[in-house]
Amino acid sequence: xxxxxxxxxxxxxxxxxxxxxxIDKVNAELVTLTYGTIVAQLCQDYDSDYQExxxxxDKMGYNIGMRLIEDFLAKSGxxxxxxxxxxxxxxxxxxxxxxxxVAPTVTNWTSDNNQFSLIFEDNPLADFVELPDDGRAQDExxxxxxxxxxxxxALEMVQxxxxxxxxxxxxxxxxxxxxxxxxxxxxxxxxxxxEE
Amino acid sequence: MTVYSFxxxxxxxxxxxxxxxxxxxxxxxxxxxxxxxxGSSGQTVRAGDDDAKLVFGTVxxxxxxxxxxxxxxxxxxxxxxxxxxxxxxxxxxxIKFVMLTDLKSPSMRIALQQIYINLFxxxxxxxxxxxxxxxxxxxxxxxxxxxxxxxxVTRVLA
Amino acid sequence: MxxxxxxxxxxxxxxxxxQSTSSDKTQVQQPQSPAGTSGLRVPSNRKTIYDRHLNRxxxxxxxxxxxxxxxxxxxxxxxxxxxxxxxxxxxxxxxGYPLGLRLLDLLxxxxxSTSSSALSSSSTSxxxxxxPLRILTLLHLIHGPLWRLLFQRSADALEHSVSxxxxxxxxxxxxxxxxxxxISVPREMSMLNCAAFVAGIIEGVCDGCGFExxxxxxxxxxxxxxSRTVFLVRFxxxxxxxxxxxxxxxxx
Numbered sequence: 356x357x358x359x360x361x362x363x364x365x366x367x368x369x370x371x372x373x374x375x376x377x378i379d380k381v382n383a384e385l386v387t388l389t390y391g392t393i394v395a396q397l398c399q400d401y402d403s404d405y406q407e408x409x410x411x412x413d414k415m416g417y418n419i420g421m422r423l424i425e426d427f428l429a430k431s432g433x434x435x436x437x438x439x440x441x442x443x444x445x446x447x448x449x450x451x452x453x454x455x456x457v458a459p460t461v462t463n464w465t466s467d468n469n470q471f472s473l474i475f476e477d478n479p480l481a482d483f484v485e486l487p488d489d490g491r492a493q494d495e496x497x498x499x500x501x502x503x504x505x506x507x508x509a510l511e512m513v514q515x516x517x518x519x520x521x522x523x524x525x526x527x528x529x530x531x532x533x534x535x536x537x538x539x540x541x542x543x544x545x546x547x548x549x550e551e
Numbered sequence: 552m553t554v555y556s557f558x559x560x561x562x563x564x565x566x567x568x569x570x571x572x573x574x575x576x577x578x579x580x581x582x583x584x585x586x587x588x589x590g591s592s593g594q595t596v597r598a599g600d601d602d603a604k605l606v607f608g609t610v611x612x613x614x615x616x617x618x619x620x621x622x623x624x625x626x627x628x629x630x631x632x633x634x635x636x637x638x639x640x641x642x643x644x645x646i647k648f649v650m651l652t653d654l655k656s657p658s659m660r661i662a663l664q665q666i667y668i669n670l671f672x673x674x675x676x677x678x679x680x681x682x683x684x685x686x687x688x689x690x691x692x693x694x695x696x697x698x699x700x701x702x703x704v705t706r707v708l709a
Numbered sequence: 710m711x712x713x714x715x716x717x718x719x720x721x722x723x724x725x726x727x728q729s730t731s732s733d734k735t736q737v738q739q740p741q742s743p744a745g746t747s748g749l750r751v752p753s754n755r756k757t758i759y760d761r762h763l764n765r766x767x768x769x770x771x772x773x774x775x776x777x778x779x780x781x782x783x784x785x786x787x788x789x790x791x792x793x794x795x796x797x798x799x800x801x802x803x804x805g806y807p808l809g810l811r812l813l814d815l816l817x818x819x820x821x822s823t824s825s826s827a828l829s830s831s832s833t834s835x836x837x838x839x840x841p842l843r844i845l846t847l848l849h850l851i852h853g854p855l856w857r858l859l860f861q862r863s864a865d866a867l868e869h870s871v872s873x874x875x876x877x878x879x880x881x882x883x884x885x886x887x888x889x890x891x892i893s894v895p896r897e898m899s900m901l902n903c904a905a906f907v908a909g910i911i912e913g914v915c916d917g918c919g920f921e922x923x924x925x926x927x928x929x930x931x932x933x934x935x936s937r938t939v940f941l942v943r944f945x946x947x948x949x950x951x952x953x954x955x956x957x958x959x960x961x
Contacts, residue, residue, distance in 0.1 A: 381776045381887065383769035385859050388811065389776065392804045393783050400790070415786060419778040421683045425676045426774050428643055429668040434624070435643050454775045482766050488749050512562070512644040528750025544645065547564040547607055677774070677891035679781025680788075680898070694896070 383456070387482045394498060403487075405495035412497070416504020424509035427453065435513065439538050440464070442515065443471050446506065446536075455479055459534075472522070475532040486526050493528060497521045503534060514542040552656040554704050555635060558606055559671070559691065562645040566603035567685040568692065572704065606649055610639050628660050640664055646671075662708060670699050767819070777891045784892075784903055794901045798926070802909035809913020816854055816914075840918050842960055844879070844944065844952055847918055851911055852881055859910070860887050877949050879942040881911070884934040886926075892936075902926040904938045911940055921945035 394412065401407040431449055436442040443461045452458050456479065463472040480499045486492040497503075503519040510517045516539040523529035559568040617627045629638045636656055640648040640663035648663040648671075674696040675681055681690030787800045817840070841847040852867045866882035886904045894901050904926040915922040922944045929939045944952075 379773045380770040381773045382859060382861055383766050383771040384815075386771045386776045386779060387766065388808050389779055389783070392808055393779065393786075395807070396783075396804055411786075415782045418683045418785070419782050422676045422781075423774070423778055424644055425642070425646075425667075425672050429672045433643075454772050456769070456771055479766070479769070479771060486749065493750055514645070525752045525754075528752055530752045530754055545563050547604065547611070673891070677777050677781070679777075679784045679903075680892060680894060 383479055384482075387479055390480050390501070391484060393501075398487075398496075403489070403491070405492060409495075409497050409500045412500040413504035413507070416501035416506075417508035418504075419501070420505040420508025420510075421512055422508075423454065423505060424512045427509070438468070439515075440468055440471075442510070443473075443536070446510075447473060450509070463535075470535065470537040473534045473536065475534070478525075478532055481524075481526055481532075484526060493526070497524060498526050499524065499532070506534075506536065511542065514544075516540050516542055552708070553653040554656075554708055555651040555653070556602075557651075557666075557700070557704070558603055558647075558649040560603075560607050560610075560647040560649070561685060563684075563686075564607060564611070565686065566607065567688045569603055570697075570700065606637075606651075607647075610637070610647060610649055614639070614641065629658060638663060640667065642667060659708075662703075666700065666703065670696055670703065674699065764819070773887075773890075776887075780888055780903075780906070781891065783906075794898055797901065798905035798908075801903060801905040802912065802924075805906040805909025805911075806913040806916075809910040809915075810917045811913075812855065812858065812910065813914050813917040816850070816858060819858070820854065841920075843955060844920065844948070846961075847915065847920055848879055848881070848942070850918075851914055855911075855914060856883075859907075875943075877944040877946075879944075881940040881942065882929075882937065883907075883940070884937050886936060886938045889936045889938065900928070902928050902938055904940070908940050911942065915942065915944075920948050922948065 393415070394408070397408045397411050398405075401411065427450060430453065433445065433449065436445055447459050447461045451473075457475060457477045459473040459475045461471055462474060464470065478499055480502070484498060486496060486498065497520075500521065503521065506519045507517055517536055518539055519534055519536045521533065522535050523531055523533045525532050554572050556569065556571040558566055561567045613627050613630070617625050626641060627639055629636055631637070631654060634654075636652050636654055638650045638652065638656075638659035640660055642648075646667070648667055650659050650663060652659065671691075674693065675685075675691050678690070678693060678695070681693060685691050783804065784797075784801065787797055787804070791797045791800055841850055848867055852864045856862065856864045860883075864881050865884045866880070868880040868882070870876065870878035870880070872878075883904070886907060888904050888906055889902070892903055908924040908926040912922060912924040915924065922942050924940055924942050927939045927941060929937050931937055
């Protein structure tokens with residue numbers, strides 16, 4: 356690249372933006388659109404095999420969740436939850452609030468307190484979105500499936516193995532967007548490998 | 552105060568990062584050891600490996616004992632021997648931060664928490680080019696993390 | 710039974726299509742549309758992109774970390790499917806490109822509703838702004854409104870190469886690209902710049918405006934701005950020729 360150039364604008368940002376904590380927000384549309392390109396890329400890479408796309412989204416979410424939980428704990432300073440009900444509230448009211456600026460409703464608990472639903476009134480990931488009109492996407496693709504993975508990855512890091520999947524989505528023509536979350540088990544501490 | 556060494560253990564009980572600044576005086580070898588000289592490099596690495604395992608075993612047992620005595624929420628903060636002080640901080644994700652210092656050092660709990668929040672989360676966890684987990688320490692040893700850790704320990708803590 | 714007339718309307722999938730205000734929408738609540746017939750089901754409470762205002766998310770903000778994680782996962786997913794740094798940058802560029810095309814429509818739409826004068830000198834507040842005809846107008850659109858839409862601030866510099874060999878080269882500088890905030894590039898990959906994604910967005914905007922261009926992201930760190938990135942915009946020959954014609958014709 357040539358180093359000789361003419362300056363065409365006045366430098367507009369002389370203020371240092373080095374301070375990371377000062378601006379910790381981004382334009383929501385940047386997030387929405389970036390997520391859209393990710394799903395679109397997956398649909399392309401997997402030739403519109405939506406089952407596979409769901410799986411990949413879940414996997415990506417899992418990776419994100421494992422990182423995001425550290426950030427969540429660092430930011431919120433919260434400790435361990437006493438039980439799964441408390442965890443559900445923490446996920447909905449604090450976790451989703453911090454990272455997606457929504458607070459899904461926690462509902463439909465089973466009597467053993469091991470399963471609940473998250474109902475999303477708003478879902479920033481799905482703004483601007485309409486599924487492909489190919490006769491299959493609305494039946495097979497869970498557009499926001501990354502969120503299931505995020506939850507799974509995040510809770511695994513705090514010693515809870517869970518299963519999460521969407522049961523309805525407004526993008527599919529349903530009236531609500533609902534995710535079902537089940538506790539599988541609590542994970543025991545890992546021990547160092549035995550001396551060989 | 553002097554920082555001797557620093558360790559991070561992940562949830563799989565593996566040492567994913569260790570750093571030594573000054574050799575810790577050990578009760579046996581300490582007297583004959585010249586400060587700063589760590590012997591031949593091959594030996595140092597091996598000694599370091601064993602070190603990490605011992606440190607993990609110690610904090611793991613101590614933490615479990617403390618929980619048995621004081622309840623699930625209890626945790627130990629540090630212990631001291633006649634030679635050094637070991638500071639401990641564990642995240643809810645079971646990542647363990649350990650720092651060994653001299654006896655004059657004040658509590659390092661806040662410092663370890665700062666390392667977790669401001670260095671580990673910012674430069675390791677959020678770095679997309681670093682893997683999600685760090686078998687063998689992959690990804691923790693990146694430039695941003697190491698440099699800022701060095702700065703933190705030598706300028707802020709010293 | 711799906712309503713065909715309805716489906717024709719719904720198949721416009723461009724996000725920035727102005728909303729339909731048609732009031733005679735039929736609710737299609739089939740559990741499953743029969744194969745062959747097209748038509749998307751919509752929720753009865755009308756939570757579709759056509760029923761919500763396009764500017765609704767205009768000033769909405771989300772956690773910067775969420776973006777960092779998404780972008781990060783996008784990079785590592787791309788990384789698993791490529792062989793080298795160039796390949797990775799190419800892929801990131803390709804993922805940004807369609808975003809640029811879409812953002813362009815959004816930019817114009819928003820510019821109309823706010824009658825911004827940054828887009829075109831001939832635009833009035835009542836009619837949609839003309840798309841840029843000259844290179845400089847386009848670059849100002851990228852440097853200002855596009856950057857503000859994406860990153861909530863303008864880019865830091867806009868420059869033109871003065872070398873006689875490369876009059877088609879322009880440079881947009883970002884001192885601290887948002888996308889690189891959390892990226893610590895290992896030494897052996899020191900050439901890599903993940904802002905290739907943003908380069909792709911710029912390329913999409915240029916192409917969408919009819920300015921064929923190649924855009925690449927380059928590391929140009931300074932002491933004060935270690936992640937300073939220069940986006941090199943290289944316009945195609947046809948663009949440069951047209952530019953000369955327009956210049957002579959006095960088109961602004």
